[in-house]
Amino acid sequence: MKTWKLSELDSLFAAIAAAQKLYIPADAAGQPAFTLWTPGLSMTKALNTGRSAKDLFFPQVENLVNFKVSGRRIQVEPGREEVEDFVIFGVRACDCRSFDILDSVFLSDPVDTFYADRRSHATVMTLACSEPEETCFCTSLGIDPQAPAGDVSCWAMEDTLYLEANTEKGQALLSSLPQLGQGEKPQTDASVFHRLPLKDLDFSVFGEKPLMDWFNSPVWDSLSQSCLGCGSCTFVCPTCQCYDVEDFDGGATIRRFRCWDSCMYSDFTMMAHGTNRPTQKERFRQRFMHKLVYHPNNHAGQIGCVGCGRCLQKCPISMNIVKVAKALKEGKA
Amino acid sequence: MQDRVMEKAAALLESGVCTRVLGWKTGEFFYDVTPAVFTSAEEVRTQMVYNPFCGPNLSKYLIAESRKEGKIAVFLKPCDTFSFVQLQKEHRIARDKVYAVGVQCDGMIDMDSLKALGLRGVTAAREVGDNLIVSTLYGEKTVPRREALSLRCRVCKSKRLNDCDEIIGEQGGDLPSDRFAQVEALEAMTPEERFAFWRSELSKCIRCNACRNVCPACSCEKCVFDNPGSGVRNKAAADSFEENLFHIIRAFHVAGRCTDCGECSRVCPQGIPLHLLNRKLIKDMNQLYGPYQAGADFDSKPPMLAFTPEDPEASIITNGRDGQ
Amino acid sequence: MPVNETFKPTIVAFCCNWCSYAGADLSGTNRLQYPANVKIIRIPCSCRLNPMFILRAFQRGADGVILCGCHPGDCHYTTGNYYARRRMTLLFSLLDYMGIERGRTRVEWVSAAEGAKFAATMNDFTETIIKLGPNRRLEDLRCKTE
Numbered sequence: 001m002k003t004w005k006l007s008e009l010d011s012l013f014a015a016i017a018a019a020q021k022l023y024i025p026a027d028a029a030g031q032p033a034f035t036l037w038t039p040g041l042s043m044t045k046a047l048n049t050g051r052s053a054k055d056l057f058f059p060q061v062e063n064l065v066n067f068k069v070s071g072r073r074i075q076v077e078p079g080r081e082e083v084e085d086f087v088i089f090g091v092r093a094c095d096c097r098s099f100d101i102l103d104s105v106f107l108s109d110p111v112d113t114f115y116a117d118r119r120s121h122a123t124v125m126t127l128a129c130s131e132p133e134e135t136c137f138c139t140s141l142g143i144d145p146q147a148p149a150g151d152v153s154c155w156a157m158e159d160t161l162y163l164e165a166n167t168e169k170g171q172a173l174l175s176s177l178p179q180l181g182q183g184e185k186p187q188t189d190a191s192v193f194h195r196l197p198l199k200d201l202d203f204s205v206f207g208e209k210p211l212m213d214w215f216n217s218p219v220w221d222s223l224s225q226s227c228l229g230c231g232s233c234t235f236v237c238p239t240c241q242c243y244d245v246e247d248f249d250g251g252a253t254i255r256r257f258r259c260w261d262s263c264m265y266s267d268f269t270m271m272a273h274g275t276n277r278p279t280q281k282e283r284f285r286q287r288f289m290h291k292l293v294y295h296p297n298n299h300a301g302q303i304g305c306v307g308c309g310r311c312l313q314k315c316p317i318s319m320n321i322v323k324v325a326k327a328l329k330e331g332k333a
Numbered sequence: 334m335q336d337r338v339m340e341k342a343a344a345l346l347e348s349g350v351c352t353r354v355l356g357w358k359t360g361e362f363f364y365d366v367t368p369a370v371f372t373s374a375e376e377v378r379t380q381m382v383y384n385p386f387c388g389p390n391l392s393k394y395l396i397a398e399s400r401k402e403g404k405i406a407v408f409l410k411p412c413d414t415f416s417f418v419q420l421q422k423e424h425r426i427a428r429d430k431v432y433a434v435g436v437q438c439d440g441m442i443d444m445d446s447l448k449a450l451g452l453r454g455v456t457a458a459r460e461v462g463d464n465l466i467v468s469t470l471y472g473e474k475t476v477p478r479r480e481a482l483s484l485r486c487r488v489c490k491s492k493r494l495n496d497c498d499e500i501i502g503e504q505g506g507d508l509p510s511d512r513f514a515q516v517e518a519l520e521a522m523t524p525e526e527r528f529a530f531w532r533s534e535l536s537k538c539i540r541c542n543a544c545r546n547v548c549p550a551c552s553c554e555k556c557v558f559d560n561p562g563s564g565v566r567n568k569a570a571a572d573s574f575e576e577n578l579f580h581i582i583r584a585f586h587v588a589g590r591c592t593d594c595g596e597c598s599r600v601c602p603q604g605i606p607l608h609l610l611n612r613k614l615i616k617d618m619n620q621l622y623g624p625y626q627a628g629a630d631f632d633s634k635p636p637m638l639a640f641t642p643e644d645p646e647a648s649i650i651t652n653g654r655d656g657q
Numbered sequence: 658m659p660v661n662e663t664f665k666p667t668i669v670a671f672c673c674n675w676c677s678y679a680g681a682d683l684s685g686t687n688r689l690q691y692p693a694n695v696k697i698i699r700i701p702c703s704c705r706l707n708p709m710f711i712l713r714a715f716q717r718g719a720d721g722v723i724l725c726g727c728h729p730g731d732c733h734y735t736t737g738n739y740y741a742r743r744r745m746t747l748l749f750s751l752l753d754y755m756g757i758e759r760g761r762t763r764v765e766w767v768s769a770a771e772g773a774k775f776a777a778t779m780n781d782f783t784e785t786i787i788k789l790g791p792n793r794r795l796e797d798l799r800c801k802t803e
Contacts, residue, residue, distance in 0.1 A: 029533040031604050047453065050603060051539065060539065061571045134362065134454045134470060192470055197456060198361065226368040226394065230543035232602045244568060250799040251717070259569030262541070267559060313444070316543050316600035317389055318365035326361075519754065528756025528794055557709075565709060574797035578712050581751060585708050588747060613754045617747055637747075640739035642729060647742060647764040650749040 002163040002174055003183035006156055013037050013089070015177055020123075021086040023056060025049045034088060043090060047133055048308060052238030053095040054102060056088055057118045060235075060260045064114075064245065067254040079255060083117045087173065089125040093148035094138040094308040096126045098238035101306070104299045105241050123169050126150035128188070130157075135309030137198035137322065143307065146188045155185055198322060203303045205329050206292045214293050215285070219333040223324055224284035226317050231262030233311040233320070234287065239304050242268070263287045288324045334436070337501050338383035338408055341434060343374035345406045351432045352403035355394055357387045363457055364444050368394060370405070383408065385442040385460065388483055390596050392416035392426075393549040399427040406432040410441070411505060412485070414495040415592035415628030416549035421496070422631060423590070425552050435494030437502025443483035443599065450476055485595025485608065488512035495629065512593070513616045515609055532573065535580055537603040540570040544597040544607050550587035550627075557582075584610035589618060589637035592628040621645060666720035666786040668695040670779065671710065673703045675733035676768045677725030683772030691779035702726070703764075704737035708748045711762065715795040721761050721786035725775070728766040738766070757794050760785045 004012050016022045022037040025044045032044035033051055063079035099119070106115040126148035129136075138145055147153065151170030155162040162185040165171040174180060193199065206214065234240040244261035247254055261268055263286045266275060277283045295304035311320040327333040342354045354377060358369035364386040371377045390413045398405045409417055414435060420426045447455060447467065454470030458481075465478045479487070490512060492505025519527055545551045545558075557563045558579060567575040584591075584607075593615060597607040618625055622636040622644070672678040678699045684691065700706060703726025711722045724745060732738045745764045753759045763785075765778045 029537055029604075031537050033537075061569045131453055131471065134456050192454075195470055222369070225370060228543065228546040230546040230600075231539075231541040232543045232600070235539045235541045236602055246568065248571065248799055250797070250801075253799070255799055257571060259571065261568070265542075265559075267561075312361070312365065314602040316547050316596075318360050318367050320365075322361055323367075516754075524753070524756045524758065526756070527754060531755045565713065572797060572799060574716050574795060577755070577795065578709075578716070581712060581755070582709055584751065585748060610751070610754075614747060614751060617750050621746065622743070637740075637743060640736065640743055642739065644739065644742055645746065647745040647749055647762075650746055650753055651759050651763050 001183060001185050002165075002177075002180040004161040004163065004180060006159050006161050009043065009161065010039075011179075012161070012177070013041075014039065015179060016087050016089070016173070019085075019176060021084060023086065023088045025090045034090075037089075047129070047131065047136075048092050048095070048310075050310075050314075051236055052098065052308065052310065053088060053091050054098060054238050054241075056086070056122065057099070058102060058106070058115055058241060058243075061257055062114060062259075063255055063257050065256045067256070069252060069254065079257070080114065083121045085121045085123070087123045087125060089154075090127045091124055091148070091150060092129055092308070093126060093143050093145045094136075094306040095238050096124060096148050096150045097138070097141070097143050097306045098308075099124070101239045101295070101299075101302060101304055102241055104302060123152070123173050124150040125152040125154055125163075125170075125173075128153065128155045130188070130192075132192060132196060133309060133313075134197055135312040136196060136307065137201050137309065138307035139193055139196065139199050140201035141203060141303055141305060141307045145193065146190060155188070157186060157188075198307075201307075201322065201325060202329070203292065203305070203325065206303070206325075207296060207301055211293055211297060214328060215289060217328055217331065219327045219331065220281055220285045222333040223319065223327055224281040227264070227280050227284050227319060228316055229264050229266065229280050229283065230316065231260075231264050232314045232316065234262040234264060235260060236310040236314050238306055238308055238310070239291070240287075263290070288321060288328075291321060292325060292328070334502070335383045338434075338436060339377055339381050341499075341501060342371065342377045342381055342406065342408070345432065345434075346371070346374045346377065350404070351406040353398070353401075353405045354381075355391050355398060355405055355407040356381050357383060357389070357408075362455075364442075364455075370398070383436070385439070386444070388441045388443060388599060390416055390547075390549060390594050392420055393547070393552065395426045395431055396420065396552055399430040401430075404430050404432055406434060408434050408436050409494070409497065410436055410438040411492045411494050412438075412489070412592070412594045414493075414497060415491070415626070416594050417628070418495045418631065419590060419592050419628035420549055420552070422628070423552070433497045433499075435497035435500040435504075437494075437500070437505065438492060440478075440482045440486035440489065442478070442481045443486075445599075445604070446481050446483060447476070450480060452476075483595070484598060484606075485593075488514075490593065490626075491629075493629075496631075513612060515606075516613050516616050519609065519613075531577075534605050535576045536573065537605055538570055538576050538580070539603060540568065540576075540579065541602060543600040543602060545583060547596045547600045548583075548587065549592070549594065549596070550590040551583070580607065580610060584614060587611065588614040589625070589635040590627050591615065592626070664787055664791060665694050666783060666791070667718050668692070668721045668723065668779070668783055668786060669714040669719040670695050670697045670723045670725060671700050671703075671706050672697050672767075673705075673726040673733075673738070674699055674701050676727035676731065676766075677703075677775065679769035680725070680767040680771045680775040683769065684776040685772075687772045689772060689776035691776040692783045695779045695783065702732065702734050702737040703741035704734075704744070706741060706745075708744065711748070712795065715761075715792055716797040717800050718796075720789075720792045721763070721782060723763045723765060723778070723782050725765050725767045725778070728768055731768065752795075758789050760789050761792065761795075 026035040032046040068075040106112040129145035291304035357366040457468040491507045
């Protein structure tokens with residue numbers, strides 16, 4: 001296995017960034033976020049970023065096409081930004097799994113070329129977890145936080161960073177770094193993951209009953225009762241992938257862009273006849289049905305959640321997928 | 334306090350004073366409480382909690398709840414009662430449908446504050462004197478309770494419970510508070526520094542609208558920023574202008590109505606100190622138009638709905654108060 | 658005074674219908690000169706000015722925004738300009754707090770008889786804005802024409 005001294009992480013970043021753009025989780029105005037590496041930028045001490053790693057593949061706002069208006073002529077111009085090769089370092093196992101979920105949506109026919117472009121230009125370097133938060137529950141979704149996927153998997157143990165390539169892309173990246181050393185990774189200690197309070201969540205139950213049973217569950221009323229209808233959970237979620245397409249009229253140029261949308265909003269999928277989810281209960285139900293039932297139904301049982309715990313930390317009123325899943329299973333909230 | 338609040342809630346339901354109780358419900362952890370409506374004493378006894386993590390301000394829920402059939406009892410902390418009064422002043426809450434129980438408050442503890450102290454994997458916390466003993470996945474730690482307080486509670490302006498039908502614990506009074514210290518620190522910076530500060534903070538905004546949706550002063554049925562016909566709808570804060578626009582207009586729209594309850598900053602998933610915008614406006618209004626506290630009483634006139642012929646001209650700002 | 662020859666600022670002047678708009682008219686009939694890049698928008702009363710209008714003016718390319726209304730005490734609707742005064746004072750203070758140059762916004766009371774004051778105000782304000790340079794801190798790059 002390849003190695004690097006953790007105390008000299010900065011020079012590893014410099015070596016990678018010499019060839020392509022590098023994003024690392026760093027503190028930006030007190031909030032950890034994937035940030036373009038520039039000399040001197042160091043990794044955050046937080047376990048994970050506030051916003052998820054999906055931002056780099058599916059940004060919040062993305063230009064699709066521009067319309068230039070002059071007199072009675074309208075000229076259509078592509079608004080797409082050229083994507084260069086980039087490396088994203090320090091992705092946790094949960095966020096890395098979220099790419100699989102996004103892939104199953106964006107890369108299935110018809111392929112979302114904007115997303116596909118970014119995916120194909122990216123090399124993902126994951127980082128194994130050793131000190132989870134109490135809100136972590138990736139293990140109950142079949143993710144091993146100590147053996148993250150990605151193009152290159154990394155482990156930070158004691159004073160050494162261990163790196164292992166999993167794909168050709170990862171191989172190419174590691175072989176472009178001749179300065180790397182060789183070493184044997186010590187055994188990882190999994191004991192803390194067995195003490196996680198949410199380790200025993202069971203998501204398999206959602207495949208066992210017909211969809212409409214979940215849809216008509218009596219628990220939705222009380223679960224959604226205090227929901228504020230904000231979009232925090234959807235925007236920090238690594239697997240939420242709904243978007244809206246809007247036009248911005250800037251006078252001479254009209255930009256058609258897409259931006260994240262949230263099923264928690266009253267104008268989500270607004271149609272000519274009005275909105276099809278008239279109250280917060282329907283909107284709330286949509287979000288969790290999508291993650292727990294619709295997505296697995298459409299994608300061979302793949303649950304639309306990776307257990308990163310962001311919604312547990314960020315919801316203003318502490319309502320989240322764990323509470324919903326438990327209440328649905330028990331049939332009472 | 335937990336027992337007294339729960340017993341009170343159960344008693345109110347059993348005696349028929351109210352048909353519903355608005356309080357907080359237990360969660361997965363000791364800290365993740367959710368606002369909830371209870372309809373039976375049994376529900377209250379099994380699910381209701383009141384602990385130092387019951388931060389959410391319940392006043393805004395009363396807008397909808399007080400329009401329903403029957404009377405609802407609500408548990409309010411001192412700062413929540415300011416919003417409660419302010420919403421009544423704006424005729425948003427039907428007071429006769431609400432039975433308000435004020436609860437003495439010693440300051441709320443906030444997970445963000447605990448995590449900022451470097452704690453990770455927090456599984457339990459108990460109060461012992463002035464300290465908080467926190468159990469984590471990695472062992473136990475003792476932290477001073479004061480350092481675990483929610484940001485807003487560190488500069489609490491008042492422990493007074495306004496317009497309550499009943500009080501649990503003791504009635505408090507206004508406190509000397511240095512809540513404007515951070516505003517003053519910003520004012521002392523150069524315009525370039527202030528611009529850089531707000532740009533770095535507001536550029537974190539993800540336009541989740543949590544600040545707006547939680548804000549008791551933001552009670553419009555349809556927000557201008559959600560209205561495609563308004564011409565200013567911005568769903569995603571697509572550029573820096575839209576980030577500024579949303580927060581400037583929001584702060585301005587609640588000027589004179591904002592009670593400084595601090596919910597906006599508490600809920601922001603990106604940790605933007607949004608209360609500093611509102612506090613600036615409160616500080617200015619106090620200085621320019623006389624002291625005023627939104628939600629403190631029913632009679633005083635909000636500064637933005639009043640004037641005197643002797644008001645200073647806008648030039649005191651544009652020419653610079655320091656004569657620059 | 659050295660003036661940047663190449664920068665022609667866009668100034669938006671919101672004028673109340675009853676005093677300042679008439680004042681602008683008067684300065685026109687008196688053939689008093691003020692810069693052509695002042696765009697006047699007529700509003701029924703100075704208190705009609707929603708802060709959103711000011712921000713949107715900046716978004717759409719204004720480098721300076723000025724509000725003109727009746728002198729305090731002379732409002733056609735008796736008290737509108739008193740409310741406007743409080744609102745603008747607070748808004749300008751908030752903009753200043755956020756680091757937006759404080760000279761970019763202004764309030765000036767101009768009566769229907771003050772054609773000369775209107776022209777002088779616009780000349781002075783334009784000069785201030787030229788000194789400040791183009792609006793960068795409240796601009797929207799999507800509205801720029803290339």
